[in-house]
Amino acid sequence: MVRIVSLVSGSGTNLQALLDAIGHRGPSYGAEVVAVGADRHGIEGLARAERAGVPTFVHRVRDFVDRAAWDRAMTASVEAYAPDLVLSAGFMKILGPAFMAAFRDRVVNTHPALLPSFPGAHGVRDALRYGVKVTGCTVHFVDEGVDTGPIIAQQAVPVEPDDDEAVLHERIKTVERRLLVDVVGRLARDGYRIEGRKVYIP
């Protein structure tokens, strides 16, 4: 059974989709969420984990002397759960060098745009402002850059003329949650290898 630690910063609906899939499919899904970590208190993502009986931890950047110390604390807390995969599901902080050294090629992120277009914290807003007619979501491995790691899967979502950021983001998230559950399950059950920028799932 593949062990997943998920990191969240907000509402945690992607995490919920994963928890629901595991609840419905049981061991045949191939993965379990062993802990949920966050960079802030009081978010629905943590409440979802607690309701599911999953242990949680929180490290706020402001509680550490510097970003490197925060990064080491995140690394140690995640390592304590010995995960096979780390899932960044709406986690809005850049993971640092210590974290990447510990979990290279094992950190999966989901992003609400078709990378390499519109990376960063405002992928939906940036796509809307640019005026694209099609956007979408990307599930990818995390590297040192901002949303630059090897792409695992993408799905397109149309932009409608009257969309605002909230409406468009919700349309993307409906697709994103399904894609994430599908991709994480396949990575867990079938394994994968990364060659340069290409990800192969047998």
Ligand code: GAR
């Ligand atoms: C998701 O759309 C995810 O792609 C996005 O935050 C949302 C989290 O939703 N992440 C980023 O923008 C990262 N750059 P959720 O908390 O309901 O799962």
